[in-house]
Amino acid sequence: MASELSSELLAQCLVRTLEEAAFVFAEPTGDPPPFEGEVIEARVTYSGGHSGELLLASPHGLAATLAANLLGEDEGGASVTGDDFDALGELLNMVVGSLVLDLFGPEAGCKLGLPRVKRVSAQEYGRELGKAHAVATLVEEEGRRIDLSAFITAGAP
């Protein structure tokens, strides 16, 4: 059964994926700590009942933790170095797969893009966030923030 695009739905998808894939436990917050310095952001496009783009953003430290957890290795290990971009992109890939199923239902024909990941300043990220249709902000056990936002590019949400 299809659901409406909302901050709650984004939060559900992100919480579920973080737990299942990376063993990171996070919950939504209405009072998030500000991002400082640089933010790693991953974007992916999707289309089904409508077209849009998802944006997953986290500080470098959390992305490194996600990479280590995905690989089942100690954080800071040699093989983890440089994998933070890849980890955030892959987590977003998992999130969007789960989200389109919730949004459009199991029988819908959906198309997903390839994740694109880059580093941006916290200020630049904040400006982009203002354009989002829906935003979920979570905080994990160590108090680090991770955001998932959705931008509608065509069609009604």
Added chain:
Amino acid sequence: MSYTILIADDSAIVRTMVRKALAMAGLDLGEVHEAANGKEALAILGRTWIDLVFADINMPEMNGAELVRAMKADPALAATPVVVVSSEQTQARIEEMKRWGAKAYVKKPFRPEQFRDVIEEILGAKGERHGL
């Protein structure tokens, strides 16, 4: 008997995750080859005997669907089983991949048990398990 595996995914992290999950699933792994897209996968398939391919759908240059179709069109590769490993979960997409010739589908995020089940189904590898 050990199996020669090809893992095709544009994410290096996922290729490592699949490799580890296969080892944890108890598959007697021989050589494990990795490709970042369908084109690289086809090049490896052209020069190396591969028992089983694990392929993502969304990859640059040549995606998983194009890879499966290219393998089915090549008599030397048509019988090589392909398992799709993807975050795409809609029934429509899964049926589409199976129609094109994929043998099984593993959803990301995955657990080693899921690989064990598909391997047993495809290769009859029950007697080859060492773990789990």
